[in-house]
Amino acid sequence: MVEHLREADDLQTQKTKDPGEDTMVETKEWVKRQFYGETIIDVQNLDFYYSKKQALQDVTIKIPQDGVTAFMGPSGCGKSTFLRTLNRMYEIIPGAKATGSILFEGEDLLKTDPVILRHKIGMVFQRPNPFPKSIYDNIAYGPRIHGLRNKKKLMSIVEESLHRAALWDEVKDRLKDSAFALSGGQQQRLCIARALAVFPKILLMDEPCSALDPKASDRIEHTARELAEELTVLIVTHNLQQAGRVSDNVAVFLAGGELAEFGPTTKVFEDPQDERVADYLQGRFG
Amino acid sequence: MTQNVHGHPDLKIRMKNRNIDRYVFFVLALASLVALGTILYFIFAQAAPFVGKLKIVPEEISTVTKWGENYTPTKFLDLFASRWSPASYKHQFFGMVPMIVATALITIAAIGMAVPFGLSAAVFVGEVGPRWIKDVFKTVLELLAAVPSIVYGFFGLIVIAPWVREHFNVVSGQNGFTAALILSIMALPTIASLAEDALHAVPNTYREASLALGATKWQTIWRTLIPSASSGIIGAAILGMGRAVGETMAVLLVAGNSAFLSWNLFDSIRPLTAGIALDMAESVHYSAHYHALFALGAMLLLIALVMNWTAEWFHVRLLRRQGIREG
Amino acid sequence: MSNDQLEIQKEQDLMQGRKKRSATQWTAFTLLGIGSLFGFFFLALILYWVISQGASAISWEFLTTAPSNLAREGGIAPMILGSVYMTGGALLVAMPFALGSAVWLSEYAWKGWWLRAIRVGVNTLAGVPSIVFGLVGLGLFVVALGFGVSLLAGMCTLAMLSLPILIRASEEALRAVPRSFREGSLALGATRWYMIRTVVLPTAIPGILTGSVLGMARAIGETAPIMFTATAFMMSNPWPHSLFEKVGTLPYHLFGLIKISQHYNETRHIQYGTVFVLMVVVTLLNLTAIIWRTRVRRKKAW
Numbered sequence: 068m069v070e071h072l073r074e075a076d077d078l079q080t081q082k083t084k085d086p087g088e089d090t091m092v093e094t095k096e097w098v099k100r101q102f103y104g105e106t107i108i109d110v111q112n113l114d115f116y117y118s119k120k121q122a123l124q125d126v127t128i129k130i131p132q133d134g135v136t137a138f139m140g141p142s143g144c145g146k147s148t149f150l151r152t153l154n155r156m157y158e159i160i161p162g163a164k165a166t167g168s169i170l171f172e173g174e175d176l177l178k179t180d181p182v183i184l185r186h187k188i189g190m191v192f193q194r195p196n197p198f199p200k201s202i203y204d205n206i207a208y209g210p211r212i213h214g215l216r217n218k219k220k221l222m223s224i225v226e227e228s229l230h231r232a233a234l235w236d237e238v239k240d241r242l243k244d245s246a247f248a249l250s251g252g253q254q255q256r257l258c259i260a261r262a263l264a265v266f267p268k269i270l271l272m273d274e275p276c277s278a279l280d281p282k283a284s285d286r287i288e289h290t291a292r293e294l295a296e297e298l299t300v301l302i303v304t305h306n307l308q309q310a311g312r313v314s315d316n317v318a319v320f321l322a323g324g325e326l327a328e329f330g331p332t333t334k335v336f337e338d339p340q341d342e343r344v345a346d347y348l349q350g351r352f353g
Numbered sequence: 354m355t356q357n358v359h360g361h362p363d364l365k366i367r368m369k370n371r372n373i374d375r376y377v378f379f380v381l382a383l384a385s386l387v388a389l390g391t392i393l394y395f396i397f398a399q400a401a402p403f404v405g406k407l408k409i410v411p412e413e414i415s416t417v418t419k420w421g422e423n424y425t426p427t428k429f430l431d432l433f434a435s436r437w438s439p440a441s442y443k444h445q446f447f448g449m450v451p452m453i454v455a456t457a458l459i460t461i462a463a464i465g466m467a468v469p470f471g472l473s474a475a476v477f478v479g480e481v482g483p484r485w486i487k488d489v490f491k492t493v494l495e496l497l498a499a500v501p502s503i504v505y506g507f508f509g510l511i512v513i514a515p516w517v518r519e520h521f522n523v524v525s526g527q528n529g530f531t532a533a534l535i536l537s538i539m540a541l542p543t544i545a546s547l548a549e550d551a552l553h554a555v556p557n558t559y560r561e562a563s564l565a566l567g568a569t570k571w572q573t574i575w576r577t578l579i580p581s582a583s584s585g586i587i588g589a590a591i592l593g594m595g596r597a598v599g600e601t602m603a604v605l606l607v608a609g610n611s612a613f614l615s616w617n618l619f620d621s622i623r624p625l626t627a628g629i630a631l632d633m634a635e636s637v638h639y640s641a642h643y644h645a646l647f648a649l650g651a652m653l654l655l656i657a658l659v660m661n662w663t664a665e666w667f668h669v670r671l672l673r674r675q676g677i678r679e680g
Numbered sequence: 681m682s683n684d685q686l687e688i689q690k691e692q693d694l695m696q697g698r699k700k701r702s703a704t705q706w707t708a709f710t711l712l713g714i715g716s717l718f719g720f721f722f723l724a725l726i727l728y729w730v731i732s733q734g735a736s737a738i739s740w741e742f743l744t745t746a747p748s749n750l751a752r753e754g755g756i757a758p759m760i761l762g763s764v765y766m767t768g769g770a771l772l773v774a775m776p777f778a779l780g781s782a783v784w785l786s787e788y789a790w791k792g793w794w795l796r797a798i799r800v801g802v803n804t805l806a807g808v809p810s811i812v813f814g815l816v817g818l819g820l821f822v823v824a825l826g827f828g829v830s831l832l833a834g835m836c837t838l839a840m841l842s843l844p845i846l847i848r849a850s851e852e853a854l855r856a857v858p859r860s861f862r863e864g865s866l867a868l869g870a871t872r873w874y875m876i877r878t879v880v881l882p883t884a885i886p887g888i889l890t891g892s893v894l895g896m897a898r899a900i901g902e903t904a905p906i907m908f909t910a911t912a913f914m915m916s917n918p919w920p921h922s923l924f925e926k927v928g929t930l931p932y933h934l935f936g937l938i939k940i941s942q943h944y945n946e947t948r949h950i951q952y953g954t955v956f957v958l959m960v961v962v963t964l965l966n967l968t969a970i971i972w973r974t975r976v977r978r979k980k981a982w
Binding site for chain 3 (some may be wrong): 371374375377378379380381382383384385386388389391392395396398399469470471473474475476477478481482490492493494495496497499500501502503504505507508510512538541542545569570571572575595598599600601602605606626629630633634638646647650653654657658660661662665
């Protein structure tokens with residue numbers, strides 16, 4: 068679905084120095100590109116209910132491919148719920164229902180096989196949740212689901228995933244150790260590596276830094292930016308500064324499950340169209 | 354049927370979402386219902402033929418003569434006669450009443466003795482005693498509950514029965530009272546443990562409010578906690594009763610087992626469970642006696658189930674107060 | 681009275697009240713303490729009695745030979761074996777159904793009619809008296825299915841009896857597995873069964889095993905269900921030799937020594953010995969399960 072590109076500026080890459088940080092962050096400006104770029108997920112009129120209570124109201128959004136898109140909003144606004152509809156993880160909750168359509172790869176993912184869907188859309192959770200197995204077995208879990216038994220191939224996938232998650236150097240000598248021997252930040256990167264080991268197109272991150280200290284958070288953010296070069300990263304966060312650092316586009320949900328605004332991050336932060344979004348941003352910043 | 358996953362040639366999707374595992378486990382889960390259904394079916398199916406089987410009666414009352422003996426068909430009400438002598442020559446009696454009375458006497462006496470001790474233990478361990486005593490207590494209760502009933506029976510026979518005979522001035526130590534004593538020890542773990550749970554479930558705010566008003570700890574326990582926990586405690590007592598009703602080996606060895614109706618706890622009496630066990634060995638398959646024993650079983654099952662459901666009802670009330678619902 | 685005197689009177693009344701209340705409390709607590717000791721007291725008494733009377737009967741011969749001379753002499757080895765076979769077999773028969781039920785209840789069941797029905801079934805089964813199991817075992821396994829009074833019939837009857845305990849313990853072990861493991865597995869594209877097989881079950885195994893041990897401990901002491909379905913006293917060949925023949929078991933042997941044998945008083949030492957062995961087995965099994973359970977709880981890294 069590549070649309071007219073003639074009017075869009077090319078991808079401008081600027082290196083800006085983030086206030087308060089020592090690292091250089093690449094901010095990609097997609098000034099007009101966002102609506103003409105490739106859409107990877109096309110959400111149309113999504114409603115979501117937990118039994119009788121409505122958590123998402125008529126959400127319509129075209130999520131762009133590649134880069135980091137952040138989803139934010141006040142507590143209980145449905146941003147995590149939204150994320151979980153994308154990989155059908157809400158199905159383990161009794162009484163949860165989603166109506167509308169979400170187009171992905173030409174099909175409505177609300178109606179296709181969720182097991183296959185989850186091979187293409189991976190997820191990292193709020194609290195690190197490694198399995199009670201070794202580091203190696205945690206990461207090899209995904210490939211093994213696909214029936215991969217060859218030890219050499221498994222090892223190469225494990226190594227590659229750990230590199231991509233920026234964890235290889237720290238654990239390369241102790242792959243057989245229990246995953247619980249790692250610190251919180253390391254466990255979360257392990258979970259990222261685990262999710263990457265099935266080579267998804269999209270990685271969902273549900274407030275991945277909320278249980279971590281600032282230094283560990285920082286590393287996760289770094290990893291997210293790097294991963295965004297190869298796949299689409301969708302991140303839910305309640306931390307405005309984090310959203311500013313990490314994301315290219317941002318979607319703001321408001322209480323009740325309404326999508327109030329969506330656009331490039333700098334644009335939304337500096338000049339929000341919706342008054343309530345402006346209030347929200349002000350309240351969090353000021 | 355296999356597609357490549359984004360990015361890696363070695364990973365081919367093989368897994369599809371099937372539902373068969375759900376059905377397999379469902380069928381396995383039906384085992385409990387099947388077992389229960391089988392039990393209900395067999396007990397009642399073998400009890401029902403009692404009506405219409407033949408029993409021997411004196412000449413005056415008989416309606417059927419066969420081979421010179423006098424027989425008459427059994428009726429349902431025969432089960433509620435006040436005499437049980439299925440093997441006597443002239444006139445067979447199949448009355449459950451002596452055994453029902455015995456069960457009732459022993460059970461009520463047993464629970465009457467067990468509840469005070471169980472409750473005081475629960476209160477002491479939960480509210481009054483030092484912190485470490487709770488774990489010791491729970492372990493002791495678990496070990497007590499683990500003792501097989503025949504060991505309790507043997508213990509009752511060798512140790513308790515002579516003691517009862519001496520101190521209560523009765524002819525034999527094998528009587529309903531000894532059985533009640535043993536049963537109370539056996540029911541103690543259940544009652545104490547559940548009562549402790551019930552007390553634990555009372556919210557701390559009750560305790561704090563009472564103490565803040567100037568009540569002593571004892572007054573708080575006596576006037577506030579125990580009444581609040583009453584549904585749980587009653588549930589515990591009834592569950593203990595259910596266990597006592599179903600107990601066989603212990604009472605078989607110490608209750609004396611005379612089949613005559615008696616309202617005196619210190620007489621030799623025979624509860625339902627012992628009645629079934631004793632006669633089963635000697636009854637002829639498919640005779641009136643055989644079916645009467647299944648009828649005894651049916652009666653026993655009914656009583657036990659009613660108690661279980663009543664206890665469950667109280668327990669649900671307790672859970673509801675905690676804000677939890679069984680799902 | 682003057683104001684001061686009224687004040688003093690009030691204070692004295694208060695002090696009196698307080699003293700009375702604390703005296704009441706003290707009495708009450710002491711009584712409670714004594715009352716709660718009863719459980720400890722009887723446990724200690726029973727243990728002491730079993731050990732003191734029974735230990736003397738134990739010898740290598742006792743544990744390895746068969747009864748002789750109308751069970752007045754010899755040992756109880758065949759009964760130990762018979763009990764072990766019967767309970768082991770019962771566990772083998774019951775475990776697939778118990779584990780299957782536990783998995784369904786914990787992992788698959790939605791809030792529905794069937795869930796409530798099966799829960800009622802399990803709870804009701806738990807309340808059925810053991811002798812009723814014996815009656816049903818007789819009607820179903822011995823007669824209707826034609827197993828006869830046999831080891832097999834006993835195993836099946838005990839399996840039915842153990843079902844509720846095993847289901848409850850297994851379900852508890854499964855529910856103890858944190859939800860986050862399940863979510864992590866599903867999010868990677870595992871099917872429900874794959875998730876259960878690779879994450880939930882391996883984590884729950886210690887708890888399930890503990891439950892099995894407890895189930896076994898309960899079944900091994902049961903007499904009523906096996907009285908007319910499996911076991912016998914003073915058999916010509918007391919060693920367990922066939923699934924379709926009767927077996928000697930520990931609890932029933934004790935019962936036989938007391939009620940069936942004509943030599944009740946002469947066999948006293950054998951009775952104590954049997955009780956001793958039975959109690960040792962049951963207590964060991966229970967303690968193993970309890971200790972294991974505590975260790976597993978402490979070791980949990982999550």
